[in-house]
Amino acid sequence: MLAPAITNALTIDVEDYFQVSAFAPYIRRDEWDARECRVEANVDRILALLVASGTQATFFTLGWVAERYPQVVRRIVDGGHELASHGYGHHRASDLSEPEFWQDVSRARKLLEDLSGRAVHGYRAPSFSIGLGNLWAFDTLVRAGYRYSSSIYPIQHDHYGTPDAPRFAHRLTNGLLEVPVTTLRVMNRNLPCSGGGYFRLLPYAVSRWMIRRVNREDREAAVFYFHPWEIDTAQPRICGIDARTRFRHYVNIPRMACRLQALLGDFRWGRMDDIFLRRAEVPEPSPVRRILTPSPAGGRGQG
Secondary structure, eight states, X not given: OOOOOOEEEEEEEEOXXXXXXXXXXXXXXXXXXXXXXXXXXHHHHHHHHHHHHTOOOEEEEOHHHHHHXXXXXXXXXXXXXXXXXXXXXXXXXXXXXXXXXHHHHHHHHHHHHHHHSSXXXXXXXXXXXXXXXXXXXXXXXXXXXXXXXXXXXXXXOSSOOOTTSOSSOEEOTTSOEEOOOOEEEETTEEEEOSBTHHHHHSOHHHHHHHHHHIIIIIOOOOEEEEOGGGGOTTSOOOTTOOHHHHHHHHTTHHHHHHHHHHHHHHSEEEOHIIIIIHHHTSXXXXXXXXXXXXXTTSSOOOO
């Protein structure tokens, strides 16, 4: 008898094109309010895609965006989607002190809850910026009232990554659930297969094969992510950026919307809280692994 299809987690990091970490050397924060903001229209396009496919998702939303576009928050929750936190100002967690991080994540959670009237359980660090150098951030998230984080990417990357972290959802000793974005284990190495620039760069058939392999061989739900600006072919071009940043940001954006439509049709998708928090509350067996080390970097990632 065939095993039932796995429901994967679809996640959107709600930020605008000028707020990405790679543009930080080129765009000052005090310029943000003067930039053309396109996030509202792009989120509306995403919401329409989700309605057409009957899909619910989790929106990790910047407090900066929510404060200026509260109608975006209302549309997300009115559509039956989970509202989660991406922090307030898109500061990398690794660039903040403990008091600064506390201020950022607590401010964002309160703002999102006040605007939506819903409890906010989840947090994702900008650029997956929680790692070996700032594991104290997990305790701060618990203190701020979060129940889960999706802030670890178990790969080697020049801007982020904790390659030795567990690959799948696991409970930290402080009670927080960490749900890493998805990787595929090949030849003793974790390969990215969870969205972002890799999804735009690789042929769609490769991304589909990787997610299917995680579902079939690991029997785990995949966590996929993308940004509203990744479907925006008309976004303003940032001048003066280096060639690598230009390539990473703009590669295959014209193909992104069609690839997302294919992805929504090829897999079952749902909200992070429905997939992971509810399963974490039931007895084993479950996809949640209890890690007894004080951090998600305490053991070699395994399938």
